[in-house]
Amino acid sequence: xxxxxxxxxxxxxxxxxxPETGIVDADGARYAPDEYDLLAPCEPTALYCVGRNYAATLxxxxxxxxxxPDFFIKPPVSVLAPGATIEYxxxxxxxxxxxxxxxxxxxxxxxxxEEEVDDAVRGYTIMNDLDALDQPGRTARKAFDGSAPLGPxxxxxxxxxxxxxxxxxxxxxxxxxxxxxxxxxxxxxIAFLSERFTLLPxxxxxxxxxxxxxxxxxxxxVVITYEGVGTLRNVVG
Numbered sequence: 001x002x003x004x005x006x007x008x009x010x011x012x013x014x015x016x017x018x019p020e021t022g023i024v025d026a027d028g029a030r031y032a033p034d035e036y037d038l039l040a041p042c043e044p045t046a047l048y049c050v051g052r053n054y055a056a057t058l059x060x061x062x063x064x065x066x067x068x069p070d071f072f073i074k075p076p077v078s079v080l081a082p083g084a085t086i087e088y089x090x091x092x093x094x095x096x097x098x099x100x101x102x103x104x105x106x107x108x109x110x111x112x113x114e115e116e117v118d119d120a121v122r123g124y125t126i127m128n129d130l131d132a133l134d135q136p137g138r139t140a141r142k143a144f145d146g147s148a149p150l151g152p153x154x155x156x157x158x159x160x161x162x163x164x165x166x167x168x169x170x171x172x173x174x175x176x177x178x179x180x181x182x183x184x185x186x187x188x189x190i191a192f193l194s195e196r197f198t199l200l201p202x203x204x205x206x207x208x209x210x211x212x213x214x215x216x217x218x219x220x221x222v223v224i225t226y227e228g229v230g231t232l233r234n235v236v237g
Contacts, residue, residue, distance in 0.1 A: 002154070002155055003156065004153045006031060007037045012039065023036065039151075040082070042104045043202045044079065044203045046074070046076070046203055047073065047078060047127070048073055049074055049142070049206045050070065050184070050207050054177065055183065068192065069184045069189050074148050075143060079148050079150050080149040082234070084234060086128075088237060092132035094134040095131070095215060095216045096212060096214070097130060098129035098130075098209030098212050102125050102205060103122075104121065104202065105121060105201055106120060106123075107120055108199070108200055122154055123158070127150050130144075148204075151232055155230060160185075160187075160207075161180060162178055163226050163228060166224075168221075169216065169220050170219075170220045218237065
């Protein structure tokens with residue numbers, strides 16, 4: 001099942017989505033695709049982002065292999081809706097992308113065991129971890145406004161352990177991998193983070209990206225697909 005958040009003449013609506021026929025909310029009201037704009041599929045209080053989780057990325061960036069998940073946090077203002085324009089920041093000349101699978105937390109939880117993770121997760125979506133490579137430090141590089149395009153839906157029925165992905169930039173394939181290549185599995189990452197943080201409904205946990213050669217230019221169309229989850233598309237303005 002796909003869950004979506006949309007902006008309609010009636011305000012913000014959350015419901016079950018069929019990309020062809022539209023949205024049905026909890027009260028049975030129906031909205032056709034031409035009656036709404038897609039919003040990011042959740043409203044996180046924080047986005048917990050794991051880096052260095054693919055061996056190819058370690059090789060590309062000359063990183064050491066981490067002994068445990070290596071993470072950073074993006075604030076809620078990082079979230080950008082699917083289809084929204086990525087504003088190229090004035091403070092960087094080296095903007096890059098990272099197509100990542102991301103979990104959406106369903107309930108308040110803390111200190112989960114791996115076998116408890118599935119019951120605490122609403123489903124999975126896609127995040128583009130934008131990165132201003134020439135800025136000093138991870139927060140400056142990654143935590144700016146609009147640095148986390150997110151969506152288009154939350155897919156509730158997917159096994160995250162072996163999902164194929166690909167990223168196209170201006171029609172050129174830049175990434176192709178599977179989540180089976182992760183150093184730390186999604187369930188392992190979520191359990192690890194829940195030891196340190198109380199996770200809240202709508203919070204996002206992104207699991208890192210395979211190697212992503214190349215930078216973004218204004219006008220580039222960025223299309224990230226995770227099999228069974230969906231396709232996130234944004235254009236760089």
